[in-house]
Amino acid sequence: MSDLKTYRMYIGGEFTDPSGGEWLDSFNPYTGQPWARIPRGTAEDVARAVDAAHTAFTEGPWPKLNPSQRGALLRALGDLIAEHAQDLAEVEVRDNGKLLAEMGAQLSYVPQWYYYYGGLADKIEGAVIPTDKAQVFNFTRHEPLGVVAAITPWNSPLLLTAWKLAPALAAGNTVILKPSEFTSASALEFVKLVERAGFPPGVVNVVTGFGQEVGEPLVSHPKVRKVAFTGGEMSGQRVYETAAKGLKKVSLELGGKSPNIVFDDANLDNAVKGAISGIFAATGQTCIAGSRLLVQESIHDEFAARLVDFAKTARMGDPMSPQTQVGPITTRPQYEKVLGFLEMAKGEGAKAVLGGGKAQRPECGEGWFVEPTVFTGVDNKMRIAQEEVFGPVLSIIPFRDEEDAVRIGNDVLYGLAAGVWTQNMRRAITMAERLQAGTVWVNMYRAVSYTSPFGGYKRSGLGRENGQDAIYDYLQTKSVWINLAEEIPNPFVLG
Numbered sequence: 001m002s003d004l005k006t007y008r009m010y011i012g013g014e015f016t017d018p019s020g021g022e023w024l025d026s027f028n029p030y031t032g033q034p035w036a037r038i039p040r041g042t043a044e045d046v047a048r049a050v051d052a053a054h055t056a057f058t059e060g061p062w063p064k065l066n067p068s069q070r071g072a073l074l075r076a077l078g079d080l081i082a083e084h085a086q087d088l089a090e091v092e093v094r095d096n097g098k099l100l101a102e103m104g105a106q107l108s109y110v111p112q113w114y115y116y117y118g119g120l121a122d123k124i125e126g127a128v129i130p131t132d133k134a135q136v137f138n139f140t141r142h143e144p145l146g147v148v149a150a151i152t153p154w155n156s157p158l159l160l161t162a163w164k165l166a167p168a169l170a171a172g173n174t175v176i177l178k179p180s181e182f183t184s185a186s187a188l189e190f191v192k193l194v195e196r197a198g199f200p201p202g203v204v205n206v207v208t209g210f211g212q213e214v215g216e217p218l219v220s221h222p223k224v225r226k227v228a229f230t231g232g233e234m235s236g237q238r239v240y241e242t243a244a245k246g247l248k249k250v251s252l253e254l255g256g257k258s259p260n261i262v263f264d265d266a267n268l269d270n271a272v273k274g275a276i277s278g279i280f281a282a283t284g285q286t287c288i289a290g291s292r293l294l295v296q297e298s299i300h301d302e303f304a305a306r307l308v309d310f311a312k313t314a315r316m317g318d319p320m321s322p323q324t325q326v327g328p329i330t331t332r333p334q335y336e337k338v339l340g341f342l343e344m345a346k347g348e349g350a351k352a353v354l355g356g357g358k359a360q361r362p363e364c365g366e367g368w369f370v371e372p373t374v375f376t377g378v379d380n381k382m383r384i385a386q387e388e389v390f391g392p393v394l395s396i397i398p399f400r401d402e403e404d405a406v407r408i409g410n411d412v413l414y415g416l417a418a419g420v421w422t423q424n425m426r427r428a429i430t431m432a433e434r435l436q437a438g439t440v441w442v443n444m445y446r447a448v449s450y451t452s453p454f455g456g457y458k459r460s461g462l463g464r465e466n467g468q469d470a471i472y473d474y475l476q477t478k479s480v481w482i483n484l485a486e487e488i489p490n491p492f493v494l495g
Contacts, residue, residue, distance in 0.1 A: 005036040007188045009045060009208055012052030013201025019044040024209070026185055029097030029328040029335075030319055030367040036095075038184045041209030043217040046176075049205040053147040053174040054223045056202030062174065067122035074118030074169060077197040078111035084193060085110070088158060088186055090320070095183040096154050097328040097367070099319045102282060106159045113162035113466075116450040117170035120471060124171070135485040142475040144172035145249060146225040149218045151239070153231045154180035154330050155285045155390075158190055160253075163454075163465040164228040165204070171474035173226070176205045178215055180231075182331045184208040211235065219243050226474060229253070230287075233388070233414075233459055240462075251463030251473050253287065253455060255388040256416030258437065259409035260290030260445060261399075264298045266421035270443065272307050275394070278419060278445040280314060280372050283327050284392040285334075287460075288417040290445055292385055293396045294405055300398045304376055307396075308354045311372050317363035328367040329391060335368035338391030342373060345384035350375040350395065380408045388414070402427065410436045415457025419445045438464070 006023065008015040018039040025034035039045075056062050065073075081088070085107035092103045126140040150164040157179055168175050179187040187206050194204045207214055219227050219242045226249040229239045236254040243250045260278050262271045278290025295303050319327035329335040342356055355371030370391055378385050378395040385395050399405045409418060418437040422428055432440040438456045441447060448454055448466070455464040463473050 004034055005185075007036060007038055007185060007208075009039045009041060009049075010188065010191045010195075010204075010206040011045065011049045012056075012205065013195070018042065018209070019048075024181060026095055026182070027332070028094050029330050030365070032332075032366045032368060036185050038181065038188075039208050041207045041214040043213070045207050045209075046214055046217040046221060049176045049207045050147060050218070050221045050223050052202035053176055053205055056200060057144070057146050057174040060202075061200045062203050063172070067124065067170075067172070070170060070172060071118040071121035073197055073199055074114045074121065074166060077194060077199075078114030078118065080193040080197055081107065081114065081190075082111040088189060091186045091189050092157060092183070093319050095185045096157070096330040097319050098155070098282065098285065098330070099324055099327050101322060106156060110159055110162045113166040113450045117166040117471065120167075120468065121170040124471065124475065126477075129479070135483065137482040137484055139480050141478050141480065142171075142472070143478055145474060145476055146173060147223050148173045148175045148226045148228060148474065149178065149221075149224045150175055151178045151215060151218075151227065151229045151231065152180065152187075154183040155282070155287075157183045157186050160230050161187065161190070163230075163470075167465075167471040168226075168228070168474045169199075169203070171471050173474055174203050174205075176207060176218060176224070178207055178209075178218055181208065181210050215239075216242060219248075220246065222246060224248060226250070228465075228473075236461065249473065251455075251465065252461040253465060254416075254459060254461040255414055256287045256289065256456065256460055257292060257386065257388055257412045257414045258288055258290050258417040258419070259292045259294050259405075259435070260419040261294040261405050261409060261421065261431065262296065262299070262303060263405075263420075263422040263424070263427065264296045265423050267423065267443070268299070268303060268306065271421040272303070272310050274419060274421060274443075274445045275307055276310055279394045280311060280326055280392050281446070283329065283370075285330060285390055286446070288439070288446060289390070290417075290419050291389060291394060292380070292409075292412075293394055294399050294408055295396055296405075297398045297400055300396070304353065304374070304396050308374055311354055311374060314372050316359055316361055316369055326372055326392060328364070328369045330368075332368060334390060335370065338370050338389060338393065341384060341387075341389045341391070341393060342370075345375055345378075345382065345393075345395075348382045348384060349377060350382060350384055351377040355392075380411055386412055402431065406431070406434045410434075413459045416455075416460035417441070
């Protein structure tokens with residue numbers, strides 16, 4: 001135990017031990033062994049963090065900063081992240097087992113969120129309203145909400161932190177970050193850079209631990225005015241229900257069962273690459289995974305064969321190695337869940353034409369690896385086609401024509417993303433209009449940007465992250481009325 005790196009929470013500008021004096025082991029998915037100790041927070045720690053964030057919002061230097069000064073701090077933080085991107089990426093790989101190539105690319109991209117919202121901070125403008133009242137001047141101003149709770153998952157911790165933290169701070173709020181108990185180390189490393197960038201104490205706090213012990217008290221705390229959550233559907237529903245009791249603003253980015261649709265006129269080489277990228281590049285551990293591959297009947301067999309041949313070339317192993325292309329599952333419970341889905345799919349009648357079980361390659365060692373799996377013979381009503389697996393598992397579903405593709409594509413509870421592969425422009429636009437998804441990619445997959453809004457339809461969530469619109473989810477609008485008349489009329493005389 002003494003060899004494990006031990007972290008402390010960050011509350012009110014200080015690194016501190018958990019009030020209960022307990023820590024959690026954080027496991028390396030590649031070895032299956034613990035590598036760090038994470039503070040096991042309590043409701044008492046949450047209360048301290050909320051008090052610190054509320055004090056920082058109402059007193060001290062933070063509320064006195066003008067928007068341009070807040071923007072300068074965000075840009076300074078972006079510079080520090082860029083400087084330490086490789087170190088932060090390596091921490092995330094040890095914590096969540098995703099490829100260093102992927103985490104390195106993410107961390108190199110993350111500074112752009114802080115630059116973008118740093119630049120947007122002093123461009124939040126109200127409006128002068130031409131009302132129907134004579135001799136009255138009416139204008140609006142946008143003001144921060146107060147204390148924001150940002151709850152992030154284990155698959156892309158610091159990227160999804162940036163999606164919440166950057167607009168929240170640009171708007172003038174203070175934040176309590178609650179990372180996944182499985183991947184808290186990178187947040188506790190990251191917050192050192194927040195401190196170095198010059199943010200006042202209490203503006204950003206990190207409390208770690210389990211959902212019931214930390215997340216629930218945080219969401220329910222009366223001084224928390226906004227909850228930004230990314231995670232599973234059931235957890236998101238509990239967050240929504242808890243936050244509703246306090247009438248808090250909520251944004252939720254939840255699960256997905258995204259259709260990746262290939263028409264017979266598509267560039268098949270590109271579509272194969274897009275399908276592989278959509279499900280195996282992140283070991284399927286992404287909410288936007290193209291886990292349902294809809295292929296037009298006329299090319300189904302040929303396309304499935306080409307895809308399987310390509311997927312067979314995937315190299316598994318140490319996620320720190322630049323040669324590795326598919327890494328392990330991040331957590332032991334998720335690993336067991338994915339294996340359970342594989343057996344369930346076979347029981348439903350789906351045929352595993354690739355993979356279908358745990359990876360037992362020597363290069364995978366004792367890690368939590370699942371073979372890249374492709375199922376054919378899948379009906380969209382099967383559980384494997386309806387439920388989010390969150391692993392390297394692809395279901396191929398045939399369709400007849402556009403109407404059939406739309407019907408199947410929309411026939412799930414989720415609506416986070418969709419892909420369309422076609423060279424027909426009319427079809428591309430029509431499909432983009434008819435698919436019930438917050439993001440539709442045409443002849444590409446898995447592209448996101450700080451400039452473009454992201455979020456879900458149906459049970460995939462509420463609200464949008466990224467882009468200019470996202471900052472307004474961290475603001476409230478005030479209407480100001482000024483009477484310009486020299487005399488107020490007698491209130492007892494009408495007309």
